[in-house]
Amino acid sequence: MTVHTGPIRPALQPDLARYREDYPILADTTYMNSNSMGAMPRQAAEALAQYAADWAREGVEVWPHWFDVLEATGDSAARFLGAPAGQTILNQNVAYFQAAVASALDLRGARNRVVVEALQFPNVLYVWDRFRELGADLVLVPSDDGMTIPLDRMLAAIDERTAIVPISHGIYVSGALQDVKAICSRAHEVGAIVMVDVYQTVGAVPIDVQDWDADIVVGGSHKWLCGGPGTAFMWIKPALRERLQPRLTGWMGHEDPFSFEPAPIRYAQGYRRFLGGTPSMPAYYVARAAFENLHAIGVDRIRAHNLALARIIIDRAQTHGLTIHSPIADDQRTGFVAVDFPGSHVASQQLIAEHYKLDWRPNCGLRLGPHFYNTEAEVHRMMDRIVALAGRT
Numbered sequence: 169m170t171v172h173t174g175p176i177r178p179a180l181q182p183d184l185a186r187y188r189e190d191y192p193i194l195a196d197t198t199y200m201n202s203n204s205m206g207a208m209p210r211q212a213a214e215a216l217a218q219y220a221a222d223w224a225r226e227g228v229e230v231w232p233h234w235f236d237v238l239e240a241t242g243d244s245a246a247r248f249l250g251a252p253a254g255q256t257i258l259n260q261n262v263a264y265f266q267a268a269v270a271s272a273l274d275l276r277g278a279r280n281r282v283v284v285e286a287l288q289f290p291n292v293l294y295v296w297d298r299f300r301e302l303g304a305d306l307v308l309v310p311s312d313d314g315m316t317i318p319l320d321r322m323l324a325a326i327d328e329r330t331a332i333v334p335i336s337h338g339i340y341v342s343g344a345l346q347d348v349k350a351i352c353s354r355a356h357e358v359g360a361i362v363m364v365d366v367y368q369t370v371g372a373v374p375i376d377v378q379d380w381d382a383d384i385v386v387g388g389s390h391k392w393l394c395g396g397p398g399t400a401f402m403w404i405k406p407a408l409r410e411r412l413q414p415r416l417t418g419w420m421g422h423e424d425p426f427s428f429e430p431a432p433i434r435y436a437q438g439y440r441r442f443l444g445g446t447p448s449m450p451a452y453y454v455a456r457a458a459f460e461n462l463h464a465i466g467v468d469r470i471r472a473h474n475l476a477l478a479r480i481i482i483d484r485a486q487t488h489g490l491t492i493h494s495p496i497a498d499d500q501r502t503g504f505v506a507v508d509f510p511g512s513h514v515a516s517q518q519l520i521a522e523h524y525k526l527d528w529r530p531n532c533g534l535r536l537g538p539h540f541y542n543t544e545a546e547v548h549r550m551m552d553r554i555v556a557l558a559g560r561t
Contacts, residue, residue: 175499176374176468178475184540187461191394191541193525198546201525203343203368203504203537206394206458215457219450231426234449241456242439245401247463248393249366249385250376256403257439260448262367264416265386265402266295266334268442269363271415273331275303279359281330283307285317289340292365296334305329314531315342315493322346323354330360337375338368338502341532343494345373345502348380356381361408367391372474372503372539374467383408389451392470392503392539395458398451402442409441418445462540470540474503477538477547481505484551488560493532507554508533515557524550 188194191207199207222230238258246256259265275282282296286308296306309325311317316339326333333355338345352362361383366375371392377385386402389395404412413435419425420443423436435441462470475498485492485507493506506529509515516528527535534554538547555561 176471176475178479178498179472180476180544181469181473181540182543184465184469184473185543187465188541190461194541197523197525198542198550199525200536200538200542200546200550201527202372202392202394202539203502203535204527205390205397206371206392206539207541208396209394209458209461211457211460212396212454215453216450219453234447237449237452237456238447241399241452241459242401244456244459244463245387245389245399246403248370248375248459248467249387249403250374250378251385251403255406255409255439256401257442258447258452259400259402259442259444260398260451261400262365262386262388263291263295264444265400265442266292266363266365268414268416268444269332269334269384269412270295270299270304272412275299275305275331277303279329279331281305281307281327283309283322283325283330283333283360285322285335285339285346286310287314287317287339287341288334288336289365289367292334292336304331315339316344316495317346319347319350322351326351326354326358326360328358330355330358332361332363334363335365336368337364337366338373340368341493341529342506343368343502343504343535345369345495345500348382352381352383369502371462371467371470372537373471377403389455389458392537393455393459393462394539395455396451398448399455404442409439410437412441414442414444416444418443420444420447465540471503473540474538477542477544478503478505478536480544480547481507481536481538481551484548484555488555488558490555490558490560491533503539504535504537506532506535509558509560511558515554518557519550519553522553524553526550 242256243253363384366387370387389399491508
C-alpha cells in the first residue's frame, strides 16, 4: 500500500466523470452529501444479489465463505488506513467498537481519564459518558470558535491520569482536521492510548496509521467510501489487541466459535477478538464491492479533486458574503465546506426539494461535500442556487 507523504494540492480530475454511470442517483440529482452518506454504487445491488445466491446455494455451509468475505472486506478497508492485511476487524458501527474498547479498560484506578474534544460526534460521547458510572473521568477539551480545538489545549489535557484519548481525525461540525500525530506522541509520553475515529475522513483524506503511531483506528463505510450502513472497521496495534479483553463480546470473538464452549470465553488470538456476535454479512458484501472504485482511483486523486471543488465553493461563498464555518486552508480541512447565512435551514430544504443533496447542521449551516463523481459544472450550478436562496445575487 503506497501512502502519500507530501502535501496534496487542489487539481481537478475531469476524467473521473467516467465513474458517474456507476452511481444511479447522479442521473437526476446533484449529489453533494458524501460527507454524510455517499451515493450508492450500482455494484451494491450486484453484491446483495451475490450474497443471496451464496446463501441460497450453500445454506448453513456458507459460513467458511462468509469468513473469507469478512477477511477480504477488512483487508480492503485496511488499505484506506495504510494498515497491514490481516489486522482489521469489522462490525456494524463505530459505537460498538468504542464501547468494546471501553469495556476492556479498567477505569477504577488513578488512570481513569478519558480525554476527548468537546466537538466530538455525539455518538462517541454517548458511549464514553455511560462509562462514568464505571469510573471514567470524562474530560471534554473545549473549543473557542465552535470549529476547532486548539492543539496546545488538547495536549495539555493529556496527563499521567489519562487512560485513553478517543478523538476524531476530522471534526464533524466544521470539517477541521486535528493533528493526530502530535496527539498520539503526547499520549504515549504519559502511557495513554489513542483511539482515532476516521469516519469523517476515510476515503477523502489520505491516512497512514503507521505514521500517526495511533493505537486504535475506527471508521465506517457509509460516508466517503459509498459502502452503505452496517460496515464499521477497527485496526488495533497487534500487541495491544492481544492484551485487551473486551467485556462486550460474543460467540464470534471466541477462538473456536463453532465449538460452543460454555463460559468463560476463550478469546480469539487475532483480529476476531473484537468481532462480537453474528456479523452483518450483507453489509460486508456491499462494502467490499463499493470500495473497488475508490481503490482504482486512489485517495490522493480523490483528495486533489475534492480540494479543487471545495475551493470553488469557498471562493463563491466569500465573493457573496456568506459565512464559511470551516477552515479555509486546504490542509486543515476534511472533504466538506460548511456555508452559512440567515435562513440556511429553510434553504437546505428547498435545495433538497430541487434534487440537490446536502445536509444542514446547527451552528454549522449547509455542509457541502463534493466527491470524485462531482464535476466543476455541478458545483457552480449548486452555488448559483445557494447564492440566490441567500438573497445575495
